[in-house]
Amino acid sequence: MNPLLAKLQPYPFERLRQLFSGVTPDPAFSPISLGIGEPRHATPGFIKDALTAGMGALAVYPATAGDLKLRQSFTQWLHKRYGLDLDPATQVLPVNGSREALFALAQTVVDGRREPAPYVLSPNPFYQIYEGAALLSGAEPYYVPSVPSRNFAVDWASVPEDVWKRTQLIFVCSPGNPTGAVMPLDEWKRLFDLSDQYGFVIASDECYSEIYFRDEAPLGGLEAAKRLGRDDFRNLIALTSLSKRSNVPGLRSGFVAGDAAIMKSFLLYRTYHGSAMSGAVAAASVAAWGDESHVVDNRAQYRAKFAAVTPLLEPVLDVRLPDASFYLWAGVPAAWEGDDAAFARALYAQYNVTVLPGSYLAREVNGVNPGRGRVRMALVADTAECVEAARRIVRFVQQGR
Secondary structure: OOHHHHHOOOOHHHHHHHHHOOOOOOOOOOOEEOOOOOOOOOOOHHHHHHHHHHHHHHHOOOOOOOOHHHHHHHHHHHHHHHOOOOOOOOOEEEEOOHHHHHHHHHHHHOOOOOOOOOEEEEEEOOOOHHHHHHHHOOOEEEEEEEEHHHOOEEOHHHOOHHHHHHEEEEEEEOOOOOOOOOOOHHHHHHHHHHHHHHOOEEEEEOOOOOOEOOOOOOOOHHHHHHHOOOOOOOOEEEEEEOHHHHOOHHHOOEEEEEOHHHHHHHHHHHHHHOOOOOHHHHHHHHHHHOOOHHHHHHHHHHHHHHHHHHHHHOOOOEOOOOOEOOEEEEEOOHHHOOOHHHHHHHHHHHHOEEOEEHHHHOOOEOOEOOOOOEEEEEOOOOHHHHHHHHHHHHHHHHOOO
């Protein structure tokens, strides 16, 4: 067996199941889960229709690179969203959801034969696929803390030079999971300058880019590069998907875009990996990327939800409206002494509401786990259910530990 598999840690949701083992929630309360970031708004009917109409494509093997119409749907969306003009033949590729692509990209760009082992940098807290992708590529993860006083922006300035020298890949998540923070242009410039100096690749995970609460849409990595005159997008790959944008997590559809040289190697890897997108999924994807009205409606539903829930929780928890994404990153009351797992377990037992302990989404570095004392709440259910969950949480906190 591959010995690197032994380095993998249980996923947060497996740890949550273990935390709740043996607990019987109060049957007076119906279950409400804010634990997993699975979109639960209705899938638009026109996407289902396009998927059904594309079923004839099941009779042929799909091309790993996708057909021109599919790739053009990506570049056309990038032009509408960010004002970018990418070559559909060389600068975009379809992927089976961003999670699969994040993992595969690390296997493509990391040279795990190096001694000492290269670093892959990740925000901390983080989406756990970053860690798994790094470990199975033969690299060592290096965790870069988020800073609460800066609205949970990642403290890239804290990384020492000797780490940058060994870095081959960094994962950027903007808008962030779990904090919702959006990285500003000056931070992108810092990373681009460091990439030029040390030669590492930047993977920009942007799957939450279309769920935001302010008038201005979040800045994307490719957009930042263009603003800074980096029109070749050197050493930069952006990854996005339809799961959150279009409420189709089961479609497993997204795309990557950026540096044509990296894309060429990524296509080679994917050809051997067997990662082609089904023609039926491609047909549904073309339809989804070509429509913005359902995205506007989806965003409006999240805005209404957060507007209803956040004011209820603010008096009892350290919580504020994020820049973007559909998570609230809430600090637990002082009475719990930072024990986010105990808070989540007791809330589940007493009120049948599931939240995810923040410490499960981070790693301890120098004795500090930056997720400790916080919980992640995914406001993915309908507004009434989210409001009911918030009211139960308020009662839970007010009754004291």
